[in-house]
Amino acid sequence: MAEKKTFEGALSRLEEIAAQLESGELTLDQSLKLYEESSKLAAFCSQKLESAKIKLSELDNNTEDAQ
Numbered sequence: 001m002a003e004k005k006t007f008e009g010a011l012s013r014l015e016e017i018a019a020q021l022e023s024g025e026l027t028l029d030q031s032l033k034l035y036e037e038s039s040k041l042a043a044f045c046s047q048k049l050e051s052a053k054i055k056l057s058e059l060d061n062n063t064e065d066a067q
Contacts, residue, residue, distance in 0.1 A: 007048040010041045017041075 017038045021031060 005044065007045055010044050010048075014038055014041050014045070 017034045020026060021034060021038075026034070
């Protein structure tokens with residue numbers, strides 16, 4: 001069974017990829033592959049942050065309505 005991707009896991013992988021890309025030891029093909037992976041991870045993280053922002057806004061609205 002595949003593991004469910006988490007924000008923290010994706011962020012950690014992005015940090016790993018950044019370190020690999022900054023090392024300068026990769027071939028062009030390896031760099032492109034990692035760049036593609038990082039783009040997908042960044043989009044995933046962005047979506048997770050947007051969902052969290054919406055959830056927090058909803059919770060704030062519910063708190064204000066209850067007062």
